Amino acid sequence: EAQVTQNPRYLITVTGKKLTVTCSQNMNHEYMSWYRQDPGLGLRQIYYSMNVEVTDKGDVPEGYKVSRKEKRNFPLILESPSPNQTSLYFCASSLWQGSDSPLHFGNGTRLTVT
Amino acid sequence: KQEVTQIPAALSVPEGENLVLNCSFTDSAIYNLQWFRQDPGKGLTSLLLIQSSQREQTSGRLNASLDKSSGRSTLYIAASQPGDSATYLCAVRTSGFKTIFGAGTRLFVKA
Numbered sequence: 001e002a003q004v005t006q007n008p009r010y011l012i013t014v015t016g017k018k019l020t021v022t023c024s025q026n027m028n029h030e031y032m033s034w035y036r037q038d039p040g041l042g043l044r045q046i047y048y049s050m051n052v053e054v055t056d057k058g059d060v061p062e063g064y065k066v067s068r069k070e071k072r073n074f075p076l077i078l079e080s081p082s083p084n085q086t087s088l089y090f091c092a093s094s095l096w097q098g099s100d101s102p103l104h105f106g107n108g109t110r111l112t113v114t
Numbered sequence: 115k116q117e118v119t120q121i122p123a124a125l126s127v128p129e130g131e132n133l134v135l136n137c138s139f140t141d142s143a144i145y146n147l148q149w150f151r152q153d154p155g156k157g158l159t160s161l162l163l164i165q166s167s168q169r170e171q172t173s174g175r176l177n178a179s180l181d182k183s184s185g186r187s188t189l190y191i192a193a194s195q196p197g198d199s200a201t202y203l204c205a206v207r208t209s210g211f212k213t214i215f216g217a218g219t220r221l222f223v224k225a
Binding site: 042108 | 145146148150155156157158159160163165166167203205207211212213214215216217218
């Protein structure tokens with residue numbers, strides 16, 4: 001089944017403890033992206049990648065890192081999480097960055113930083 | 115800077131009613147506009163994608179239109195059902211490959 005898989009679904013951690021949220025897609029998509037969703041603020045783009053080894057900042061990149069060493073994987077790294085990074089995170093992918101390629105979303109990761 | 119606005123923020127309608135959800139954007143230089151559905155605590159499901167060169171797309175009871183010159187898109191839902199209850203999001207992909215989302219319209223269809 002074609003899908004975007006995020007892990008874990010739920011994560012509770014403490015301030016400053018490094019964590020990684022994984023994202024993998026099995027559709028051979030070139031474009032991948034991370035978003036956070038917060039009440040009243042909607043979905044905001046953190047980082048995106050147009051292909052292997054090509055990444056760029058979205059609107060809210062501070063405090064996050066990403067890497068794209070393989071086409072299928074796009075992990076989100078929080079080197080030193082803080083409580084303001086408590087949020088619902090989504091990974092998405094599309095075949096390419098063109099106008100006819102819809103975004104496909106994972107099921108989300110709910111992160112709580114205490 | 116591109117901004118995307120959705121009106122209304124919430125909508126409650128009786129079953130069977132036809133309804134229109136609105137999405138407006140400030141910069142007409144877009145690659146595409148995509149409508150999503152989100153159920154509580156769940157991910158986003160793609161409903162329709164309209165490319166910048168297109169005026170509308172249809173899927174079943176759903177019809178989405180795009181007017182780039184006025185910076186507006188509408189999602190028309192025909193013969194609404196309780197199962198349509200969800201939050202509907204529109205998202206604009208910009209020429210810089212970013213995706214900007216609206217805050218969503220929360221729809222409740224009463225049986």
